[in-house]
Amino acid sequence: MDFPTFLAQCLNAVQYGLLLFLVASGLTLIFGIMGVINLAHGSFYMIGAYLAWGLAPLFGDQFLLQLLAGMALAALLGFVLEWLFFSYLYQRDHLQQVLMTYALILVAEEVRSIVAGNDVHGVQVPGWLSGSVDLGLMSYPVYNLFACAACLLVALGLYLVVNKTRLGMMIRAGASNRDMVRSLGINVTLLYRIVFAAGVALAALAGMIAAPMSSVYPGMGGGILIICFVVVVIGGIGSISGALAASLLVGLVDTFGKVFFTQFSGLSVYLLMALILIWRPQGLVSKGY
Template sequence: MDPVFIAIQLLNGLQYGLLLFLIASGLTLIFGIMGIINLAHGAMYMIGAYLAYDLTLRTGSFWLALLLAVPIAVVLGLVIERLFLGTLYRRDHLYQVLLTFGLILVLNEAQRIIWGSDVQSVPVPASLSGNIALTGNLQYPVYRLFVAAICLLVAGGIYWIIRHTRLGIVIRAGAVNRDMVEGLGIDVRTLFTLIFSVGVGLAAFAGMLSAPMTSLYPGMGDNILITCFVIVVIGGIGSIKGAFLGSLLIGQAATFGPVLLPALASVIIYLIMAAVLIIKPRGLFA
């Protein structure tokens, strides 16, 4: 196999895996700390992509669209948590599944009402529309490298907050024993609102970054939600480190799978999950 082709596939897998991490990190925080099975997380990814599309059209600038869209997504997460999820923390997971599945239907229908059912696209920003020459005939898009760099910066920021700040201590303690954290006088309700809002913001931000690289269509977040649940299970529920390594693993598997094992391309990520769970039933870093 051509070494240059392998290098391109490795770059594609890295970029895709880092983008998956933005979504999976929010999902694992919400699931691991709040105990909420948020099936609507993929819909937040879709909403982020459409916000980038809409605001880019209105402002004429993709960068300004990002600055406006991220706060909108965080506020959307805050509203959803306060209005719908607050009464479900002590209830069975079935209630959470039913509610968040209902949110998928609501958000998908809202997308169709606001933006229609046609496939849309967002142009790559002019400043990042170039390519880097790998060989005389092969080039790699600058925007994909930019996305990978931004995702790495966000991953580093999340790790620093979780490991080296007081908020991170509270979040880690909440993942282990929520009742004890509440008994220490910490406002767990506000903490949950913050975590859910940030989780939604991360998923939406991933959608915004991916908008210039993919087509926008109704329900585009459904498949990526399944992939991110696989990542959360592989990495261990509530583990940011596990979500990061799981995302990189699945990113490479999803990139190389169709090339090396085309017959298993549609199930390879599930085979990896099964193999990990056989060895470590609670995930890599539970």
Template sequence: MDIVSFLIQCLNSVQYGLLLFLVASGLTLIFGIMGVINLAHGSFYMLGAYLAFALASLTGNLLIAVPLGIVLAVAFGYMLEWVFFSFLYERDHLQQVLMTYGLILVFEELRSILVGDDVHGVPIPAILDGALPIGNDMTYPVYRLCISAVCLLVAAAMYFVIRRTRLGMMIRAGATNREMVQSLGINVTVLYRVVFALGVALAVLAGMIAAPVSSVYPGMGAQVLIVCFVVVVIGGIGSVKGALVASLLLGFVDTFGKVFWQDASGVLIYLLMAVILLWKPQGLFKAG
């Protein structure tokens, strides 16, 4: 592998890892703070991809569709927590798994009824539909670089909110001791709904910006869900920083695994998880 090909694979690894981070960070917030095992989180990623397809078709531009989709995602997440997830906090994990798996079936059936089972494509906005030259005879798509830039901006915004704002202080405290937070007069019900809506919006955003690259197809949420749980376990439950580090690790392992060891590439991320858990059973970082 020459240096140009190596650089392109590194860019692919970072882009895939950062995209994973968007989905996994929402999952680790919901799992780490609310204590709910949400198997339906991958469906939010699928929802984002189908929202990109539908809204881009209506507006004619993905750049307009993405902000609209995020607003709809926040409203949808807030309502979903109020109607369904607010009843799961005192239930055991088996009931959480059963109900969230039921939501997967509901979302898949609604998707089939409303959009159908065909594979769809989402056009890249014309302003981003280009490529940058790398080396003498290779190029790299501008849109993929934009995906990485958006993910980095979201990661920076999340760091600022969680570390520098009152809301972030409440989120970190809720992840550590929710009873103490409630005893201090903080409305935990509203806090949980905000956290859940944020988690849904992150997954939807990931699905929307990934749609032009990966296309839109049935069952796409199930594939990303398993990898996201691996990210959460490796990074540490409830740790956004851990989700970022673990996502980038998985991005490099998966991408270069497919380049150098294609037959066993699917096993490498789970082997990485096993090695890290043997070293640090609680994950790389603590919650926060």
């Protein structure tokens, strides 16, 4: 492998890892803070991709507005779903959570089939993000660089919100002791609803960003869900910084595993998870966010 090819694979690994982080950060918020095993989280990623396909004719090259509109719709969906379904799962055992969220996967797939059909769809890259940029030794698609920058910007914003704002302080306190937070007069029900809506919006944003780089197809949330659970376990349940580190690590291992160990590439990520859990059963970041 020559150096330009190695550099391209590194950029691909970082881009894939950052997209994984967007999905996994929402999952770790819901799983770590609210205590709900949400198998339907991959469906929110799929919904985001279909939103990108459905909204593209309405917004044209106004891609940033399209992303904001899609996130707003996804957050509204998350708010309603938490009110109708997930708010009843907090005091239930994990088996009931798994059954409920698996049922939501089936509902999401059926609604997707009715609304968008079962065909594979493509989403065109916006005109102002098309083409490639010369990096000296190689050229790289502009849109892929935009995806990396957008994910990094969201990661920074998420860190600032959780660690530097009053809302983030309430979220951290609610994760540690929800009864104490409730006794202080904070509306924990509304707080959890906001957290869930944010998690859904992050997953949908990842789907919208990924849509122009890949096709939009039925069942696309299943594969991303499994990898995201791996990321959450490796990074440490409830840790956003751990999810970021684990996502980048998984992206590197998965990308270069497919390059150097093609026949065993499917095992590389799970082998990584096993090794890290042997070394640190609590994940890379066991405390903090």
